[in-house]
Each structure stands twice: as structure tokens, then as C-alpha cells.
Amino acid sequence: MGDADVIPIGTRGRPGRGSRSAHPSSAARGLAPGAKPTRGPADEPEVEQPDDESAATEGEQPTTGIPLGDWHAALNIAAREVFGDQWERRLAEFLAFLRHRLTGEYAVDEYGFDRELTERFVLAMIRPIAEKWFRVEVRGVENIPADGGALVVSNHSGTVPVDGLVTMQAIHDSTERFLRPLGADLVFRLPMVSSMARKTGATLACQEDAERMLNAGELVGVWPEGFKGIGKPYSERYKLQRFGRGGFVSAAMRTGVPIVPVSVVGAEEIYPLVGNVPSLARLLGVPYIPITPFFPWLGPLGMVPLPSKWLIEFGEPIRTDAFEAGAADDPMLVFNVTDQVREAIQQTLYSLLMERKSVFG
Amino acid sequence: MGRDGRVVLVTGVSRDLGRRFARTLAADPSVDRVIGVDVVPPRGDIGEVSFVRADIRNPIIAKVIAKEDIDTVVHMSVIATPGSLSGRASMKELNVIGTMQLLAACQKAPNLDTLVVKSTTTVYGASSRDPAMFTEDMGPKRQPRAGYAKDAAEVEGYVRGFARRRPDVRVTMLRCANVLGPHVVSPITSYFRLPVVPTVLGFDPRLQFLHERDLLDVLTHAVHKDVHGTFNIAGDGVIMLSQATRRLGRVTIPVPPFAISSLGSLYRQAGRAEFSPEQVALLTYGRGVDTTRMRELLDFHPTYDTAEAFADFGGSLIHTVNRPERMLTGLEDALTTVTTRGTTRGGDNG
Numbered sequence: 059m060g061d062a063d064v065i066p067i068g069t070r071g072r073p074g075r076g077s078r079s080a081h082p083s084s085a086a087r088g089l090a091p092g093a094k095p096t097r098g099p100a101d102e103p104e105v106e107q108p109d110d111e112s113a114a115t116e117g118e119q120p121t122t123g124i125p126l127g128d129w130h131a132a133l134n135i136a137a138r139e140v141f142g143d144q145w146e147r148r149l150a151e152f153l154a155f156l157r158h159r160l161t162g163e164y165a166v167d168e169y170g171f172d173r174e175l176t177e178r179f180v181l182a183m184i185r186p187i188a189e190k191w192f193r194v195e196v197r198g199v200e201n202i203p204a205d206g207g208a209l210v211v212s213n214h215s216g217t218v219p220v221d222g223l224v225t226m227q228a229i230h231d232s233t234e235r236f237l238r239p240l241g242a243d244l245v246f247r248l249p250m251v252s253s254m255a256r257k258t259g260a261t262l263a264c265q266e267d268a269e270r271m272l273n274a275g276e277l278v279g280v281w282p283e284g285f286k287g288i289g290k291p292y293s294e295r296y297k298l299q300r301f302g303r304g305g306f307v308s309a310a311m312r313t314g315v316p317i318v319p320v321s322v323v324g325a326e327e328i329y330p331l332v333g334n335v336p337s338l339a340r341l342l343g344v345p346y347i348p349i350t351p352f353f354p355w356l357g358p359l360g361m362v363p364l365p366s367k368w369l370i371e372f373g374e375p376i377r378t379d380a381f382e383a384g385a386a387d388d389p390m391l392v393f394n395v396t397d398q399v400r401e402a403i404q405q406t407l408y409s410l411l412m413e414r415k416s417v418f419g
Numbered sequence: 420m421g422r423d424g425r426v427v428l429v430t431g432v433s434r435d436l437g438r439r440f441a442r443t444l445a446a447d448p449s450v451d452r453v454i455g456v457d458v459v460p461p462r463g464d465i466g467e468v469s470f471v472r473a474d475i476r477n478p479i480i481a482k483v484i485a486k487e488d489i490d491t492v493v494h495m496s497v498i499a500t501p502g503s504l505s506g507r508a509s510m511k512e513l514n515v516i517g518t519m520q521l522l523a524a525c526q527k528a529p530n531l532d533t534l535v536v537k538s539t540t541t542v543y544g545a546s547s548r549d550p551a552m553f554t555e556d557m558g559p560k561r562q563p564r565a566g567y568a569k570d571a572a573e574v575e576g577y578v579r580g581f582a583r584r585r586p587d588v589r590v591t592m593l594r595c596a597n598v599l600g601p602h603v604v605s606p607i608t609s610y611f612r613l614p615v616v617p618t619v620l621g622f623d624p625r626l627q628f629l630h631e632r633d634l635l636d637v638l639t640h641a642v643h644k645d646v647h648g649t650f651n652i653a654g655d656g657v658i659m660l661s662q663a664t665r666r667l668g669r670v671t672i673p674v675p676p677f678a679i680s681s682l683g684s685l686y687r688q689a690g691r692a693e694f695s696p697e698q699v700a701l702l703t704y705g706r707g708v709d710t711t712r713m714r715e716l717l718d719f720h721p722t723y724d725t726a727e728a729f730a731d732f733g734g735s736l737i738h739t740v741n742r743p744e745r746m747l748t749g750l751e752d753a754l755t756t757v758t759t760r761g762t763t764r765g766g767d768n769g
Contacts, residue, residue, distance in 0.1 A: 150751050157747040162665030165726075168657055168707055169551045170625045246704065247547035248620020249676070256625070257659075266550040266557070 094330040146161070169238070169271075170256035176236065180258050184227040193367050194224060197311060198372035199206065199232040207272040208375065209306060210237060210279045212296055213403050214287030214323035217348045220279060221288075226258070228370055229277065237279040239273055240306075244344070246287075268309040280306045283394075285345035286300075288410060289334070295326035296411060298404050304396035311386035316375035319399050321406035324368030327417050329353070366417050369410045373402050427642065428489045430475055430521065431496025432465065433457035435602055440495065440555035440635050441468040447639065454487055456480065458513075473648060475517040477648070491642055495537040497574050499567045499606055500693050506568075514570040515577075522581045527712050531588055536578050538594045540627070540651060542571045542707050545700040552709040555594070555649045565744075568697040582647075589647045591614045591717075593637060596653035598710060599728045600631030601735035606693045610702075612736060613692055616664050617682055620673035624705025625657040628721035629733060640719050650717050651708040657725035660702065667733050676703065705720040 116258050141148035155178065158164060165170050188194045202208070212225060226237045240253075240263035246252045261267045263280065273276050281287060286299040310317050333349030353360030376399060425698065427444055428590075431437040432455030445453040453468045460472060468540055475496065475561040484492075497514050525531050543549070544559035563569040575592065584591040599606045610616065637652050658718045664671050683689055683694025713719050723731065 088684075118741075134609065153747050153751045157751065160665060160747065162662040164662070166625075166662070168625075168656065170623075170659060172659075243548045249619075251621075252547070252704075253621060253623035253661075254622070261551045262548065264548075264550050266552075266554075270550075270552065281517070333715055 068290055078356065091415055104238055131307040147176070151322075162173075169259065169261045169267075170237075170289045171238070172257040173236070176258050177230075180223075180254075182232055183225050184223050185231070185276060188224045188227050189369075191363070192224065192368040192372060194228060194324075194368040195373070196228045196232060196370045196372075197375075201279070201372040201375055202229060202233050202235070203316065203318075204233065204235075205275065205376070207275045207313060208277050208318055209310045209315055210277060210278065210318045210320055211306060211399050211403070212281055212320035212371075213296075213322055213346075213407065214281035214283040215295065215322070216363075217288055217329035217331045217350065218363075219281070219391060220328060221322045221325035222279065224325070224368065225279065225322065238276045239279045240268055240283075242284055263305075265305060265309060268306065269313055270317050272309060272313040276323050282306055284416070289346040289348070290324070290328040291330065291334075292330040292332055294350040295406050296323070298400055301396050301400050304392045307392050307395045308386040308398065310382055311392070314379035316377050316379075317395075318375050319402040319406070321373065321403050321410060322368065323370075323414060324366045324417075327366035328363035330364070359390050364418075367414060367419050369414060371406050371410060373406055376402070423484050424452070425449065425642070426487060426489050427489070427491040427493060428454050428456060428484060429468075429493045429495065430456050431494075431498070431519075432468065432470065433459045433461045434496075434498075435463070435604070436598070436631060436634065437495050438465055438468075440493070440638050442466045443635050443639060444468075444493075444642065449643070450468055452487070452742045454483070455491065456483065465474055475521045476512060477526070477618040478520065481519055481527055484524050484528045484531070488530055489528065491533040491534040491535070492521070492525055492531065493535045493537075493638060493642065494518065495570060495638070497538065498535075499539070499541075500695075508538045511570055514567075516572050517755060518574045520579050521741040522577055525588070526581065526585055531585075533642065534578075534581070534590045535638060536574070536590070536592045537638065538575055538578075538592050538649075539567075539571050539698055540594050540596050540653065540706060541568045541592060541701075542575060543706060543708065544568060544697070545624070545706045547704055549704060549706065552707045554649070554709045555651055563697065566695050566697055569697070572608060584628075589645065591641045591647055592649040593641060593652050594649065595634060595637075596627040596651075596725075598631055598634050599628045601732060602629050603732075604754050606695065606698050608732065611663070611667065611669075611691045613686075613733070614669075616669045616671045617674045617680060618660060618664070618671045619678070619703045620675045622676075622703045623659050623661045624702055625707050626656050626663060626705060626725070627653040628700075628725045628728040628732075629721065630728035631655050633723055633728070636722070637713075637717075637719050640717070644717065644719075646717055648712075648716065650713045650719075651710050652713055652719070652721075653710055653725070654721050654728050655710070656662055656726060657705075657707050660705070661700055663729060666729065666735060669706055689695070718752070 112267070137145040137149060141152070155174075158177075164172065164174050167351040197398040202210070210225070212221070215221060222239055226239070229235060229237045235260055239258075241255055241260045242263055245255050245260065246262060248398040261271065268278060268280075283299040284302060290297075290299060307317070327349065329350045331348050331350060335349065339345065339347045350360065376395070378395070381391070427450055428440045429444065432441045437457070438455070438461045441453050441455045442465060445452050455465060455468045456468045456473050456475060457470075458474050464731070471481055471483050485487075496517060498510060500510070520699060525534060539629065540553070542556065543553045544563055545560055546560045548560045550557065559568075559572075563572055578590060578592055580586070597604060599608060608640060633654065634652075661671075679694060679699055683699070686692045686694060
């Protein structure tokens with residue numbers, strides 16, 4: 059038997075078409091744009107190139123670009139506009155903030171509340187909207203306890219829960235305290251919303267979390283009307299819906315914290331809800347799909363809230379520490395206190411409405 | 420011999436944490452003997468631990484317990500991933516049937532007085548309806564239907580049954596948070612070892628960790644401390660997943676929830692990470708456990724909090740370059756020098 063002939067398949071790692079030619083084809087050369095075929099000493103032009111380029115840019119600058127001095131002056135003025143007179147220090151502070159946001163060097167509490175983000179980003183964004191757009195007037199701030207646990211109970215309206223955010227901002231600006239909202243489980247099921255909710259201090263509206271927060275001395279906010287409140291049609295504005303099952307009252311009773319009723323006027327008019335698409339809502343698993351006079355007809359423009367005038371009044375706290383032990387398990391008593399809170403909010407709503415000159419006044 | 424000369428049986432010594440725990444225990448002067456049991460021999464050095472190659476899935480284990488006159492059993496072979504086993508079926512068999520056999524053997528052992536079981540906080544599940552912090556008397560909002568979470572729940576059920584049948588045995592169940600450490604190989608550590616970390620789009624879960632050294636400490640503590648019951652074991656505090664990846668300087672890709680399982684199978688084929696349903700749930704909704712009972716009743720205080728445990732684990736990884744951070748640091752330095760110059764100039768003027 060003679061030796062078998064080995065017929066090479068492929069190029070054996072050499073460039074080329076497999077035709078055993080030592081030189082690559084032009085197509086193969088085109089595939090590797092960086093590697094130019096070296097035919098001679100290629101060092102000379104490469105060394106010279108950078109010099110050429112820099113000379114070219116230097117030469118061109120005065121003719122096409124704005125002079126460097128002008129750029130500097132413009133930046134200086136812009137920085138002064140944004141950050142004030144001591145802009146270098148402010149900007150450095152801002153950059154430090156950005157940097158430790160980027161490196162994750164900040165703390166969150168056990169509920170995922172990111173104090174820094176809430177204070178410097180979320181509340182800072184709401185503040186101009188609340189002050190300039192809705193011209194919020196806050197009353198009865200003295201009714202919010204300066205320390206210790208308290209349960210803030212508010213009416214809910216406005217299709218999108220903007221009222222909760224504005225209440226948070228109003229409380230923070232007048233008392234330096236953070237309102238810790240309790241949200242429905244839908245809030246924690248929706249993407250984006252869920253991650254933002256925990257970071258701004260919210261947690262699930264359940265007995266365990268409510269009591270845990272109140273025992274820790276937090277200012278807890280509940281909107282017992284829930285989706286029935288924010289998703290109600292415009293024709294039913296300022297009519298309080300059913301107040302859930304009164305779980306918030308029993309939580310306050312068990313922990314002995316005062317209940318602070320809050321009435322928010324103005325939020326009903328920001329997105330007047332005139333219609334709903336129940337079938338689509340069921341399909342998407344959300345409580346309602348809002349239709350307002352402007353949404354979805356005007357697209358993103360329809361998402362701009364109407365500039366109604368807002369009044370927020372904090373009512374007198376209702377004490378729950380005077381009840382005897384076990385009162386929280388007495389359903390009749392819980393219902394009575396729930397009604398009392400509801401009545402207080404409804405009455406204040408009516409008197410605030412009487413006082414308000416017009417919706418946009 | 421009394422309580423001082425303990426004879427301890429440790430299951431699951433072929434894996435790193437089990438082996439190291441058995442070694443630590445063997446070095447303890449109040450422990451006479453440590454017998455390690457597993458299906459495969461341990462890879463590392465087991466020191467003074469005597470190893471018995473036995474499958475806890477068959478009755479041989481009863482003979483070992485009777486012959487060695489064992490008074491303490493530490494059960495830590497409930498595993499989260501099939502790993503070297505051939506698949507989910509044998510993993511379930513080892514977890515559930517193994518525990519049943521072990522407990523049956525324990526029930527027949529008259530001298531047994533202590534049973535310590537390493538369980539997991541996975542038994543609480545993770546969902547949008549979870550309270551922020553689970554206490555020991557709460558259960559999962561949705562019963563797990565498959566996988567590790569179901570195994571762990573079943574194992575706990577059998578352990579509770581055993582505790583009822585043998586009230587003279589002190590049963591301590593430790594529900595440990597995800598264990599982190601430079602040497603730990605688990606679904607969560609291989610997840611963070613990925614060069615590019617996929618996250619669930621729009622969700623930022625809270626995570627709690629336990630350092631591997633604290634795990635060894637708490638197991639030793641539970642062997643000696645005369646308390647029984649179920650305890651959540653975790654480091655203090657929580658960190659968000661976004662925070663964790665930023666601290667590692669990792670690049671993340673947010674993946675829509677429906678795509679995460681197909682991505683998971685891709686990673687599994689590459690052998691890089693495991694995306695089991697309970698892992699995906701944890702990465703979506705996160706979980707926190709309350710450790711008040713651990714502090715007050717068990718009187719155990721972890722050395723590492725969650726953030727420190729994570730930092731120690733992160734130190735062992737190769738950091739990807741955090742370009743924006745370096746740029747910002749540079750800018751900040753430049754501005755601070757400008758500011759100090761600015762203030763001295765201002766002083767001159769005034």
C-alpha cells in the first residue's frame with residue numbers, strides 16, 4: 059500500500075482563498091481593514107501622521123470654531139445661572155452626589171427607602187410643579203406630629219396618584235418628615251412603578267408592614283379609597299368612596315398612634331376622568347384605563363395635568379391610644395372610628411370647596 | 420460523657436461549606452467526634468473529621484447513627500442546584516427523600532438530643548404581595564409548586580413533624596438568607612460573577628445576604644446554644660440590586676420579565692448561571708426577613724451586615740472598569756482645586 063495523499067482542505071491558516079496561493083485575494087484583504095499588506099517598510103508615514111493631524115487642527119481652529127475664550131465665558135455664565143455664585147463648589151457637590159449614586163455608596167432602609175434620592179431628586183422635581191403649577195396652599199401643618207408614629211389618612215383622586223406625591227412634598231417641606239405611603243399590591247407588580255415606589259419610601263398596604271412602620275415611629279400615609287378613589291368618574295368628584303375594610307384604623311389602634319385626616323382639594327380636576335375602557339383594563343390587569351377630554355386624543359400633550367388650584371388641609375389628629383386593649387379586634391368600634399375619619403375628611407372637603415373661588419382660581 | 424463530649428453527624432460535607440463547617444466543629448474542644456456523611460467524598464482537606472461515604476437516601480444512615488452513638492445531627496445537605504448530580508429528579512430525591520430517611524433514622528436514635536437544620540429564606544417565596552420583612556411565623560404568599568423552594572418547604576414540614584414526634588430532641592431550624600463569600604458557589608454568587616448582569620426590567624429588588632463565616636458561626640452557635648425553634652438568619656440591612664451591581668461596577672442589561680426565562684436557559688447551556696423560577700422571583704420582587712428572634716432568642720449577632728458581606732464577596736471578584744465614576748472623580752478633583760483657588764482669590768479681594 060502506498061502512502062495516502064493528503065489533500066489539504068482550507069488554507070491552513072494562511073490568508074487566501076484556499077487556492078494555496080501565498081498572497082491573499084483582494085476580497086480577503088478587504089475583510090481586514092486594519093491590517094494592510096506590508097510590502098515595504100511602512101514605519102515612515104505612520105510616525106509622521108499624528109504630527110500632520112495636530113498641525114491641521116491647530117491651523118483650522120481660528121477659521122471655523124468659536125474661540126476658546128468665548129466658550130469659557132459662556133460656560134461660566136451658564137454655570138452661574140444654574141448653580142448660583144459659588145457654582146464651582148455647588149457643581150463639585152453635585153458631582154460628588156452623582157459619583158456616589160454611580161458607585162452605589164448610599165444606604166437604603168429595610169423597606170428599600172432611598173432617602174437621598176427622594177430628597178434630592180423626587181421631591182425636588184415635585185416642588186416646582188406643586189408650587190408653580192398647582193399653587194398648593196397647605197393648612198393645619200401644626201396637626202402633623204413633630205415626632206413619633208402617626209397615620210396620615212387622605213382622600214384619593216385625580217386618575218394618576220399625583221395627590222400622594224404632592225402630599226409627601228407638602229409634609230416634607232413643612233415638617234422635614236418623610237411620609238411613608240402604603241400602596242396596593244398592584245403598585246409592586248407594575249414594572250418601573252414598583253422600583254420607584256420602594257425607593258420613595260412606600261411599602262405594601264398590609265397589616266404587618268403598617269404596624270411595623272408605625273411601631274418604628276414613622277409617619278405613614280394611607281389612601282383608603284384606593285383605586286375606587288382615583289379611578290372614579292369626574293361627575294363623582296369630592297364624594298368619598300368606601301374606606302376599604304378599615305384595616306388602617308385597627309393598625310393605628312394596635313400601635314396607639316394618632317390618625318391625621320387630610321383633605322386634598324384640586325387633585326380631582328387635573329385629569330378629569332370621563333371614560334374608561336373596562337375590557338382593555340381587564341386584559342392588562344389594571345383597575346381602569348383612563349379617558350380624559352385630552353387623553354388619549356392629544357397623545358403625550360394630553361398627559362399634561364390641568365393647572366387646578368390645590369388646597370391641602372391637615373385636620374385635627376384623632377387619638378387612638380385611649381381605647382382599651384383589644385379594641386382593634388372589635389369590628390364595630392373599628393367601623394365607627396373609620397366612619398369618624400371619613401366624615402372628618404368629607405366635611406373639610408366641602409368647606410374647602412366652598413372657600414375656593416374657582417377651579418383654576 | 421454528658422453534654423461536653425458531643426458526637427456530631429454532619430450531612431452534606433462534600434460541598435465546601437459543609438466540609439468547612441465539619442472542620443470548624445472538629446477543632447472545637449467541646450466536641451468529641453465529628454462524622455461527615457455524603458454520597459461523594461469531599462474534595463478538600465477534612466482534618467479530624469471522619470468521613471463515612473453513605474447515601475442518606477437509604478437506611479444505611481440509621482446504622483451509622485446507632486453505631487457511632489451520635490447525639491447531635493446537623494443537616495445541611497438540602498441543595499439549591501442539581502450541581503454535580505444528574506438533574507432535578509435526583510436533586511429532589513436527595514433533598515426530600517434524603518431528609519425523610521435521615522429523620523427516620525434520627526427518630527430511632529435514643530441518644531439523639533439535638534437536631535440543627537440549615538433551611539433557607541427561599542421558603543418565604545418572593546411576590547408583589549409580600550410584606551417588607553417576613554417574620555418566622557409568616558408563610559409564603561404563594562405556595563411554591565416546583566424546584567428548590569418546594570423542596571425546602573417539604574423538608575421543613577418533615578422537620579416539624581419530627582419535632583412533634585420527638586419532643587425530647589431540641590430542633591433548631593435556621594432559615595438562612597443567601598450566603599455570600601469569596602469561596603461560595605451558589606446561584607446568587609454565580610449571578611454576580613457574570614461579566615454582564617441581566618436584571619428584570621423595571622424592578623429593583625431588595626436583597627439580604629449572610630456572610631459564609633457567619634453561617635459557620637451560627638451553625639456552631641446553634642449546636643451549643645440550648646434554644647429550639649425556627650430562626651431567620653441574615654445580615655443587618657438590605658441592599659438594592661441596582662446598588663449591588665453599581666458597587667461591583669458591573670454593566671447590567673435590563674431584560675423584560677417574559678424574556679428572562681429564555682435568557683436563563685441560554686446561560687444554563689453556557690454553564691455560567693442558573694435562572695430558576697425562585698431565583699427570577701427573587702430578582703423581581705426581592706425579599707427581606709426580620710431577624711429580631713435571631714438576636715433576642717438565639718442571641719446570635721452576625722459579624723457582617725448585608726453590605727459588608729457583599730463588599731467582602733465583591734472584593735474577590737474582578738472589577739469591571741467603572742469609566743463614568745473615574746471621569747466624575749477627575750472632574751470633581753479639578754473643581755475642588757478651582758474652588759480653593761477661587762476662595763483664596765475672593766479673600767484677597769475682600
